[in-house]
Amino acid sequence: MGNSYRVALAGNPNTGKSTLFNALTGLRQHTGNWAGKTVSLAQGDIQYKDKTFNLIDLPGTYSLFSNSSDEEVARNYIVFEKPDVTVVVLDATSLERNFNLALQVLEMTKNVIICINLIDVAEKQGITINERILTNRLGVPVIKISARNKKGFPMLLDTIDRIVTGAIDCQPVQTTYPDDIEEQIKKIEPKVSELIGNELSARWVSLRLLDGDENLLNEINERFGQKERA
Amino acid sequence: MSIQQLYTEAQQLSTAKLRDDIVQQLYERSHRLCAEGIKYTKSNRDTRTEKLDAIFTSPIFGFPIMLTMLGVLFYLTIAGANIPSSMLAEFFGSMEKYLTAFFSFIHAPDWVHGVLVLGLYRGTTWVISVMLPPMAIFFPTFALLENYGYLPRVAFNMDRLFKRVGAHGKQSLTMAMGFGCNAAAVISTRIIESPRERMLAILTNNFVPCNGRWGTLIVLASLFMAANFTGGLKSLVTTGVIVGIVMFGIIVTFFVSWVLSKTALKGIPTHYTLELPPYRKPKIFDTVVRSSLTKSWSVLMRAVKVAAPAAILTWVFANIFIGDTSILMYAVEFLDPFGKLLGLDGYIMMAFILGLPANEIVLPILLMGYLSTGSLTEVDSLVDLKQIFLDHGWTWLTALNMMLFSLLHYPCGTTLLNIYKETKSKKWTFLAFLIPTVIAILVPFIITQTVRFFGWM
Numbered sequence: 001m002g003n004s005y006r007v008a009l010a011g012n013p014n015t016g017k018s019t020l021f022n023a024l025t026g027l028r029q030h031t032g033n034w035a036g037k038t039v040s041l042a043q044g045d046i047q048y049k050d051k052t053f054n055l056i057d058l059p060g061t062y063s064l065f066s067n068s069s070d071e072e073v074a075r076n077y078i079v080f081e082k083p084d085v086t087v088v089v090l091d092a093t094s095l096e097r098n099f100n101l102a103l104q105v106l107e108m109t110k111n112v113i114i115c116i117n118l119i120d121v122a123e124k125q126g127i128t129i130n131e132r133i134l135t136n137r138l139g140v141p142v143i144k145i146s147a148r149n150k151k152g153f154p155m156l157l158d159t160i161d162r163i164v165t166g167a168i169d170c171q172p173v174q175t176t177y178p179d180d181i182e183e184q185i186k187k188i189e190p191k192v193s194e195l196i197g198n199e200l201s202a203r204w205v206s207l208r209l210l211d212g213d214e215n216l217l218n219e220i221n222e223r224f225g226q227k228e229r230a
Numbered sequence: 231m232s233i234q235q236l237y238t239e240a241q242q243l244s245t246a247k248l249r250d251d252i253v254q255q256l257y258e259r260s261h262r263l264c265a266e267g268i269k270y271t272k273s274n275r276d277t278r279t280e281k282l283d284a285i286f287t288s289p290i291f292g293f294p295i296m297l298t299m300l301g302v303l304f305y306l307t308i309a310g311a312n313i314p315s316s317m318l319a320e321f322f323g324s325m326e327k328y329l330t331a332f333f334s335f336i337h338a339p340d341w342v343h344g345v346l347v348l349g350l351y352r353g354t355t356w357v358i359s360v361m362l363p364p365m366a367i368f369f370p371t372f373a374l375l376e377n378y379g380y381l382p383r384v385a386f387n388m389d390r391l392f393k394r395v396g397a398h399g400k401q402s403l404t405m406a407m408g409f410g411c412n413a414a415a416v417i418s419t420r421i422i423e424s425p426r427e428r429m430l431a432i433l434t435n436n437f438v439p440c441n442g443r444w445g446t447l448i449v450l451a452s453l454f455m456a457a458n459f460t461g462g463l464k465s466l467v468t469t470g471v472i473v474g475i476v477m478f479g480i481i482v483t484f485f486v487s488w489v490l491s492k493t494a495l496k497g498i499p500t501h502y503t504l505e506l507p508p509y510r511k512p513k514i515f516d517t518v519v520r521s522s523l524t525k526s527w528s529v530l531m532r533a534v535k536v537a538a539p540a541a542i543l544t545w546v547f548a549n550i551f552i553g554d555t556s557i558l559m560y561a562v563e564f565l566d567p568f569g570k571l572l573g574l575d576g577y578i579m580m581a582f583i584l585g586l587p588a589n590e591i592v593l594p595i596l597l598m599g600y601l602s603t604g605s606l607t608e609v610d611s612l613v614d615l616k617q618i619f620l621d622h623g624w625t626w627l628t629a630l631n632m633m634l635f636s637l638l639h640y641p642c643g644t645t646l647l648n649i650y651k652e653t654k655s656k657k658w659t660f661l662a663f664l665i666p667t668v669i670a671i672l673v674p675f676i677i678t679q680t681v682r683f684f685g686w687m
Contacts, residue, residue, distance in 0.1 A: 013505055014507050062503055068423050095260075095264055096257075096261060096264045097260070099260035099263055100253075100256050100257060100260055103259060103260065104256065126271045127268060127269075127270055128270075129267060129268050130267045131267070133266050133267040134263060134266075134267040137263055137266065175255055175259050177255050178251055180245075181248060188239070192236065195232075195233055196233070206240070207252070209236060209241075210241075210243065210244040210248055211248055211249055211252065212240075212244065217233065217234070217237050220233055
């Protein structure tokens, strides 16, 4: 099992996330037209070089503020199950809205790939995306693909491979908030670090606590409380 | 220090507008990223979807277009199903003669012929010839609309109305599912997060006719409501009546949702995001083949599976005599006074009770009941069918009442079972049975008594 890695797929609904999942794993799975409740997460394996990537299709969500159980499932998976790589699938034709989710994921975990899908449609509409600038601004690899035409898959798989082997070191650039919020974070963050160590991003947990995210609080209590008892 | 204490501390530091500031910051950064990393070279962005949405979701045209679409859908179904339906009925009718000849050739006892041919064969072939053609048209056409991207627009249009009655906007989607199958729609209410609004959607889903009831509605509407019209006009009038019935069902949905959200299920509707995906030209061949093969076939098989035992049971009841009256007749006579109050009769009430497992078999059971008592007619065509009804004192009022009862009455057995599985509550499952039943009794009762009072009938 030393060569097996978990790769989570996150993204807004209708970005072709499930199409990508099906194309990569060859596993048939229903793609709904509206966001439903994913009770169990679809999984499938890909063999790449000497490794096995276990792909996990998270529910499609617009954000990860745990407003709904879908968001909570996706959020908890990324934060607590700690996939080796999280691929955020974005719709190339409505990036401005889609980046919102990507930025939230960057706050939660380190190994992220931004995967811009539907690039063929975007090109037809005259949208040119400079992935180098975006990679530079975000601190993680940005890749353009077309899941429907199976374009850009080698690049995506190679990038996943290079992240898990450590050839690429992701340094997600954090979003800076207005001064008053940053100051509040500064007050809370050291205490969070002390309490939960390096398990979770202390900055992110601080933000969630400031935001009054009780669901996360319960989740942390449950998971870390159990660990202490064990 | 525990995480709980830290949370309390964080809450004291934090302000109410923190979430807004966070979200605003995220969007500003998204905007900057796009400004730096993306170039829009041509201005040929896809405006087709926006232009279409301006029409389909327009406050003025939205609803008329929806109604027209619904009408066209039903018209295609009704007009298109007519001929194949009667062809199938004729085919099965002529086959029956051979079967009967075969049974007398092998000197089979009368009761074997009765159970197998008059019960099982007639019952199931009736279900096939009445239901298969409309389903083979309705499902693919509906699937085309769905794949084109029109259904989310319907949800968008209906959202306001559902909000106003205190329900969830997504209820329009589960309601649309109900047109296919209420049992499946009850499961689809999982897309509604809030338990309160989900319960509203479950309790009212039954008020849209599922395909098991289309057969009944279409046959009765074309036999009695459009009796004085011929040709294309007949289908048009039938369509009008069906659209009216469906509209009434939707109004009842709103009314019941509203009453419940003011009483047993109080609360304010929650918000949700509904994405309107771009209009896509559906893969016509794929859609048609898949929906007619998989969906129509599975629904039909279910119908046949339930229809077969029910058909045998009905025949047995109709032919086991205690004294000189059959078991079926005892039940019919017992139910008759109550049925008459609603402008129906004992046979119809009997058919609805025996039809609890599946709505598909209500009409076949009714026919078997009628046929088992004297006036034995060969049902080769829809005209013969009407004669059977007329012989038992039917008028347009009987047909209308039966259509309304069919629209409003308790959910079928499968749906009730799913409601129990989804709600895990006997109380709510019972209410899901009780509410429609009470309404289904009240509406025909009021109509019948009004019509009789004014002497229109």
